[in-house]
Amino acid sequence: MGRAIASRIGRLRDGAAVIGGGHLDYRIDIKGNDEFAELSGAFNVMSASLRGSYLALESEVADRKRAEDALRASEEKFRFFIAHSPVAVAMFDRDMRYIIASRRWLKDYGVEEQDITGRSHYEVFPEIPERWKEIHRRCLAGAIEKNEQDRFPRLDGSVDWLRWEVHPWHDRSGAIGGIIMFTEVITEQKRMEGELRQSEQRLNKAQEIAHLGSWELDVVNDLLTWSDEVYRIFGFEPREFGATYEAFLEAVHPDDRAAVDTAYTGSLREGRDTYEIEHRVVRKSTGEIRYVHEKCEHIRDEAGRILFSAGMVHDITERRLAEEALQKSKNELEIRVEERTKELEESRARLKTQYEELQHTYHELKEVTAERLQAMEELRERDRMMIQQSRMAAMGEMLGNIAHQWRQPLNILGLMIQDLGLSHECGEFSKELLQASIRKEMEIILHLSQTIDDFSNFAVPDKEKRQFRVEEVISKSLSLVQESFVSQCIKVETNTAQDLWINGYANEFSQVLLNILINARDAFLEQGTTNAQITVRSWLENGRAVVTITDNAGGVREDILGKIFDAYFTTKELGKGSGVGLFMSKTIIEKNMGGRLTARNVKGGAEFRIEV
Template sequence: MTKSIENNASPEAVDLARLKQENYTLAQQVKRLIKAESKQYEYQEELDAQLKEYKKLNELNKKINATLDIRKIFALTSEYIIYNLEYERVIFFEQFEYTGSYTVCAHDGYYNHLEKSAIAELVINEDDPFLLPLQEGNEYLICKADSDNKDLAEYRSKLLTNEYLIYPLCPHKRPHALLAVGNSAENSGFYRRVSEDKGELLGIDNLVGLLNSAVENHILFTTMETALEQKRQAEAKYRGIFENAIEGIFQATPDGRFISCNPATAAILGYETPEEVIENITDIEHQLYVDPKLRNVLFEKMRNRVDVKNFEVEFFSKDGSKRWMRLSTRPFFDEKGEILYFDEIFQDITERKQAEEELQKFNDELEKRVAERTEELEKIRAELELQNEELQKTYQELEVETADRILTMEKLREKDQLMIQQNRMAAMGEMLGNIAHQWRQPLNVLGLKIQQLGLSYEYGEFSKELLYANIDKAMEIICHMSQTIDDFRNFSMPDRVKSQFSIDQTIVKTCSMIEESFRENCIIVDVNIGGDLQVNGYPNEYSQVLLNILMNAKDALLERGICDPLITVASWQENGRAVVTITDNAGGIKDEILGNIFDAYFTTKNLGKGTGIGLFMSKKIIENRMGGRLTVRNVTGGAEFRIEV
């Protein structure tokens, strides 16, 4: 057709038609170019927006990486979500020490006053079916405005949002935290809508990736911080035991040099300080051991990995005297099985050894005398048959008495070991002194009775009546001493369950245990009890609190040299509670340390004289274990401790 027109038309018409066709083609190309440029502009705007978002995200990343404070991390993230991702509301939930529930730890966005209070108290249980998809591995939970999922829709009213997203932080079966973002129904049109579109989720996905790293760093830091604190406490506990033990404890090398030792080691060996021991004793085998061969025997046992306990040897003291020791050792080996060094605990048993030797001498002498007397009686048996029978009976009684004495000494030795073991507890140190005060007078009387038997026998005044009278008196004294042991043993036993007990009886019992010690130091304890006050709690632990405060008051009075030292203990009932006050006249506690008096390891005593745990544990017992209150204040002339239960 066109060719037909061109053949029939004039040249001008043909040129005009060609120009129109070219103009049309050019117009179409311009339209396509404009459309492409518009699309490119849209892409550029989208790219600029993403670049801006990544820049803001990078700035946030720097801020949250600069801190390990999880609350600050969540606060910075909340601000970012509100102002950059443009969601109306943000909530962070955190699970503390796997309690089984998530509580709100941070929230931000547009809330009224009542909504803020409601959100702050929101709790999500870990086993809520609502969280099941996250526990099964889903990346997030989404509830859109038109969602009909019953579990998700139920949380709209709890989260105060009409649409929301929830992401797990540090995702696994038990996420450490949850992040919730969303909008209310009234304001959703002004904020970014909750959508499953990948482009819409890109920003929040990138943010969650950063948060996971930050939360993991926080968990790692918290775990390391806890481990370091536990290590510090363990080291402090070991150091306290090492420094305050009454047994000698040291560490030495196989060639006979001390690596370290505690103050008790120096004291037992007659030195002033552990440093003096380490400096002066450089050859343990020849400087300490009276018989060096026994050290070789000890090392042979350790090399063969035999458990060495209660190994008895003689040591030289600094002044050259010999002392019996009982050792227990523990060697440490290198990869070749050679001993690197060894730990050793030892006790001075010289007095026990001397007592055993004296007892053996007494038995030998007694057997010798009986043999001589028996020989004489055989010669005059016919004439003195009655006397012979009496002497035989006396001899048998003496054998029984000797066996009883040996058995009694064995029991006393076992009890001594138990006391030594218990003395490792700082709180029981003073108790052994109190037992000594309680026993001193009965032991003196018992010794006099035994000496009376020996003297009466030597001077021919021995009689059956005298023997029985002394036995009765000795048994009375022993029963009294045995009851004293029971009282202190019951006092040291920890309470398992709460029980009803009398405050006033506990005060009287505790004061009686320290009565001799305080009287010896001329300290008056004035007890004013207000009646039979009954409470439900732990009587032995309550008594331990009383003892700690009384012993601290005693130390303060003696340290400050107070004339006419006085401690007043009073009890009464006030507002349905049993109140006990312990007041001294030692001058009080300095104001600058009064607030630290119940802190762990805080002590005003000289090094080695106080552990700093007595008042700390006392406060724990009264307030945590018994639901009471323990306070201190300065009063006229001294300090007053007040216990309310």
């Protein structure tokens, strides 16, 4: 009995171990009606139940694995689709970090060389405006937004134009996981649209300037389109109403309407590709009649059916009015030509008589002109003689000055030669004394030679204009009268510009200065002036050289001040003045050198002003 129980317990134990090891198909076979048989049956039921649960669990695990594999494949396909999408698309999480972006996105926004996955959209594009960020926040809250054209200023100063659409995306739980953006860069399209608008504006302006409009009739859809200028030609505001063929015919002048309709419909019936006609239109708002030239061309398909007609309307009113006016003028001109021809025939006879009279007058004038030319030549010769006379007078003055200037140096030379003889007689003659005497004598001889050179230069008239320095001419002129002025106690002060040049005749200019200086000297002698002084100044004023010579000899009487430059006018005693000095001075400055010579009284004396 005890052995049988132990055997049954052992079988139960072994069966439980097998079932516990995972062999759910095992069964414990204990027969009978006792507790061991019931316990083995319970084990077998439990094993069958576990097997069913295991099989169900195994099936569920397999299903889940297949679902996960399918989801993974779907995600890979989704990522592949986004990456290779022909449009710019990007997927973001709730923090606006990139999950994936299409290649087109990377190319459009210039980030092909960057790995932007996981990076913030606002970090990649810091120039994103705040209004876009607000749109992103609304879409993360569930909104769907889009814009057909939006401006995107870039960091480099350029501007892109975008068409975009933003959608939220949901995770498995149905919660919003982030947003998906679809964008298209339409910058080039916007540029082309702008150029197209400008082109249309230029075309409309050109049509307006040329008074040339265009129209197109879609025959298939019975749709007529007018350019703005056609509306204007017909007296309407552009786009005032939808253009129709009936509206066009209504604008045509009643007397021309049938011909215009026949021209168009006839071209359709007869299969012609073009027609052309000139007619009138009546502007409904004002009743004004305008003339137009129309031309049309039909565009056909391969079967020869007309698809649409295109044409132009040219306002030729001004041309027609001009032609009519021209024709009227032509008729009037023909009448006037006929009348004028008759008048010309009469005039020709009169002109012949006048011509003969003119020939006679011409010969008389020729003789008178010859006489006047001879007189002018005599006047020029007289002027030359007067200049020469003035020059000779000045030369006479200078010869006196030279004689005065030579007298003292010659006396010194004589004394020095006598001194050499006395030194020899007294035994004081030496080589050193001889050399010192020769050196002083040569200085005196060179001074005399320079005086002759100055006189020679003054005596030779200039043949051509040349540039000369004013300061040098003033200095040389003063040197020619220096001894005379010193002997008469006349003080001369100069204040001259060092770099002042004149293009003219230097010797003639010097002659003018000498005439004025000598006149001043004579005035001092006449008036018996003490402390006689002459001031010579020069400067540049408004691009002209100015020289003034001022004395304190009491001035010129006001009643004769306007006459002192007249020929042969003099206030000096007979034999002391020729009256040509100042006259020739004015001629030299104003006629020969294009300048101006004037005189006026100043405090205590007179001032002569030369401007060249």
